[in-house]
Amino acid sequence: xxxxxxxGTEDFPPEKKILRNEIVTKLQKVFERYGYNPLxxxxxxxxxxxxxxxxxxxxxxxxxxxxxxxxxxxLGLRYDLTVPLARFIAMNPQIAFPFKRxxxxxxxxxxxxxxxxxxxxxxxxxxxxxxxSISADIEIIQLALDALKELNxxxxxxxxxxxxxxxxxxxxxxxxxxxxxxxxxxxLYKIGKENVEIELKEKGLGENQVKEIMSLISVSGTNDQxxxxxxxxxxxxxIRELKEILKFFKKDVEFDPTLARGLSxxxxxxxxxxxxxxxxxxxxxxxxRYDNMIGAFKEGKEIPxxxxxxxLEPITFTLGNLRKPKKTITQIxxxxxxxxxxxxxxxxxxxxxNINVDLDLNDRNISKNLNxxxxxxxxxVIFIGKEELKQKKVKIRDMKTGKEKLLxxxxxxxxxxxx
Amino acid sequence: xxxxxxxGTEDFPPEKKILRNEIVTKLQKVFERYGYNPLxxxxxxxxxxxxxxxxxxxxxxxxxxxxxxxxxxxLGLRYDLTVPLARFIAMNPQIAFPFKRxxxxxxxxxxxxxxxxxxxxxxxxxxxxxxxSISADIEIIQLALDALKELNxxxxxxxxxxxxxxxxxxxxxxxxxxxxxxxxxxxLYKIGKENVEIELKEKGLGENQVKEIMSLISVSGTNDQxxxxxxxxxxxxxIRELKEILKFFKKDVEFDPTLARGLSxxxxxxxxxxxxxxxxxxxxxxxxRYDNMIGAFKEGKEIPxxxxxxxLEPITFTLGNLRKPKKTITQIxxxxxxxxxxxxxxxxxxxxxNINVDLDLNDRNISKNLNxxxxxxxxxVIFIGKEELKQKKVKIRDMKTGKEKLLxxxxxxxxxxxx
Numbered sequence: 148x149x150x151x152x153x154x155g156t157e158d159f160p161p162e163k164k165i166l167r168n169e170i171v172t173k174l175q176k177v178f179e180r181y182g183y184n185p186l187x188x189x190x191x192x193x194x195x196x197x198x199x200x201x202x203x204x205x206x207x208x209x210x211x212x213x214x215x216x217x218x219x220x221x222l223g224l225r226y227d228l229t230v231p232l233a234r235f236i237a238m239n240p241q242i243a244f245p246f247k248r249x250x251x252x253x254x255x256x257x258x259x260x261x262x263x264x265x266x267x268x269x270x271x272x273x274x275x276x277x278x279x280s281i282s283a284d285i286e287i288i289q290l291a292l293d294a295l296k297e298l299n300x301x302x303x304x305x306x307x308x309x310x311x312x313x314x315x316x317x318x319x320x321x322x323x324x325x326x327x328x329x330x331x332x333x334x335l336y337k338i339g340k341e342n343v344e345i346e347l348k349e350k351g352l353g354e355n356q357v358k359e360i361m362s363l364i365s366v367s368g369t370n371d372q373x374x375x376x377x378x379x380x381x382x383x384x385x386i387r388e389l390k391e392i393l394k395f396f397k398k399d400v401e402f403d404p405t406l407a408r409g410l411s412x413x414x415x416x417x418x419x420x421x422x423x424x425x426x427x428x429x430x431x432x433x434x435x436r437y438d439n440m441i442g443a444f445k446e447g448k449e450i451p452x453x454x455x456x457x458x459l460e461p462i463t464f465t466l467g468n469l470r471k472p473k474k475t476i477t478q479i480x481x482x483x484x485x486x487x488x489x490x491x492x493x494x495x496x497x498x499x500x501n502i503n504v505d506l507d508l509n510d511r512n513i514s515k516n517l518n519x520x521x522x523x524x525x526x527x528v529i530f531i532g533k534e535e536l537k538q539k540k541v542k543i544r545d546m547k548t549g550k551e552k553l554l555x556x557x558x559x560x561x562x563x564x565x566x
Numbered sequence: 567x568x569x570x571x572x573x574g575t576e577d578f579p580p581e582k583k584i585l586r587n588e589i590v591t592k593l594q595k596v597f598e599r600y601g602y603n604p605l606x607x608x609x610x611x612x613x614x615x616x617x618x619x620x621x622x623x624x625x626x627x628x629x630x631x632x633x634x635x636x637x638x639x640x641l642g643l644r645y646d647l648t649v650p651l652a653r654f655i656a657m658n659p660q661i662a663f664p665f666k667r668x669x670x671x672x673x674x675x676x677x678x679x680x681x682x683x684x685x686x687x688x689x690x691x692x693x694x695x696x697x698x699s700i701s702a703d704i705e706i707i708q709l710a711l712d713a714l715k716e717l718n719x720x721x722x723x724x725x726x727x728x729x730x731x732x733x734x735x736x737x738x739x740x741x742x743x744x745x746x747x748x749x750x751x752x753x754l755y756k757i758g759k760e761n762v763e764i765e766l767k768e769k770g771l772g773e774n775q776v777k778e779i780m781s782l783i784s785v786s787g788t789n790d791q792x793x794x795x796x797x798x799x800x801x802x803x804x805i806r807e808l809k810e811i812l813k814f815f816k817k818d819v820e821f822d823p824t825l826a827r828g829l830s831x832x833x834x835x836x837x838x839x840x841x842x843x844x845x846x847x848x849x850x851x852x853x854x855r856y857d858n859m860i861g862a863f864k865e866g867k868e869i870p871x872x873x874x875x876x877x878l879e880p881i882t883f884t885l886g887n888l889r890k891p892k893k894t895i896t897q898i899x900x901x902x903x904x905x906x907x908x909x910x911x912x913x914x915x916x917x918x919x920n921i922n923v924d925l926d927l928n929d930r931n932i933s934k935n936l937n938x939x940x941x942x943x944x945x946x947v948i949f950i951g952k953e954e955l956k957q958k959k960v961k962i963r964d965m966k967t968g969k970e971k972l973l974x975x976x977x978x979x980x981x982x983x984x985x
Binding site for chain 1: 582
């Protein structure tokens, strides 16, 4: 048998998983600070739920893994965390609104595999359900900025509004198939201005209509200048909302009238989190307002919602390139010198003092043990011989400097806790 | 469309997920203290890997969810974390042994659904790969005891050895199909002594053979007494190892010669974690030594391994019954009184001080806001009016006592951080 992983899946050994855990912990901390509570929903959903017409749409659905259980029920692996959230809200009428939840879990997409795109990956989502006012949009942007800061990443939040895009299209005297035009505009950074123009013409737009749209979405300057330029021609709810949102932020939030986001369920503000260093080549997250989707799951009742999703994979990839990977969470490696029984007790005391301790279980000699500690990059090694035990002290070596000290257990706990 | 979850799956709303997160954090802390590093492997595995003959065996395989990707590759959802670990070890020859890893992730089983048994659930596993000596078995037991303590659960670790069970069967002059006899013994607590005897006779054992086996596994007394009684007839490696392991523990570790554990891949010590309060009706975890399984994935090379798995569901169920569920992680709810812009700034300062803060985004009146904070059981509410802002103080209400105080932001941070 040839050993392989399933196509498009990855293993994350300690040197990668330690960083992933750190990122998740930081995001979770920011989410909780903003009053979002944790929710967990299953990975398996009924295929009927995932394929509901008001859910993700055909683009995503064709990448959905399908399966059947032994009772021949048609199931799917969820492709995002938004549709399961909508299903959860609709099934739990007792929930108090606003419902602010975060969810950091895996989603699955059976699509083309690239370096940046694998088939099962983590989404880190926050959503506010039940707030129609743009106060929630403002909170989400503020949260995203705080998340960047917590992760020590330099980025900006791009902001636009689906309402404004619709208004721009209407202003250009186009009434049919607005979504299709929006998706072409969304590709501007990917395929360039000229190709977007060609695509729009192919979609049946006249020369002047294309010109009008391109001139409106290509405005330049500061946020205020861009908003002012568009306002001269268009002064609708879309632009007024953007003005109100953007005046809350002095920096690192950029009004980008070309931003549309691929999904069809967005109805208002849309966001994208991009890094100032462009080398990643994609955003590290995004989201927006979707006021109709959840309600559609609930007999058409209006349930406004806005949220943002952080991608664990692009964040890990970026941070992984910025620093040397940590190979272990272990702080001390104990080498017993014919003192296994006593060394276990020392290990226990250190562990009770909140120190991460490993000890040799294989009765290896000192040099093999030092090689092992070196390979794993464990910062401290303790040698425990009969002589040291009599003195109630042990010898601790700083593996970086090679310096050794004779210390009591309490002194070691103090040394490592204060570091 | 009728909204339902997939059969055998569950949602975990905040009042359940908060507890689940707490348990995971505690287990993770204990695992890391013992020098185990995190590993993540995919949920999707090639079906060929999951169905390898040295993996879980037919009992588990028939509960494996199968699916195909768009390239028609045969895949499965992993049913445990041990087979993926074996696949990972075999594919990564550069790994330094011992490799001590923990993994807290979901597994899937398409089996009968009961209150205690759902189709996707979390396993919290620690395993030591590459240690033949029982030092590792001792460490695993010590870790399990520490985990119980950390979780504030009163439990015991039951210990036995597959080697001893094999020896007992051999001593009773039975040579064929030992595994089948071991599985019957394993049912003792479930089906009772008499039924086990009937089953053994049905499997072709003679009256005296059954009597001999039952008398050996039914020894009573302290661990030492039980070991002594068996030693008089059997003095093999199995019993000697158990003696050495058990002398490390004074309490909460019980030698149970009937314990076998269902899986066929165990080769030595087996463990089960049970609560002293029997009302749960099942163990909260278990494991053992499996010295052949990983090596079988790697061209038969000998790779000893021992591990234990904690079930998140039975632990959550038990702790959930012991305490009132926490409905929110939010500490302060802010009610702006015509001061939304200023209130956002106050919220930000509190959040920067590591306080979990929610604020009204819906411009609701005070009584609606207080109802909301009450329903979510948020411990403190802050009222922010123009007058308070002038004084650089805000009014904070302790929602339990109803007492109110006028405090600065810094005083509030101090109050909540010291609590």
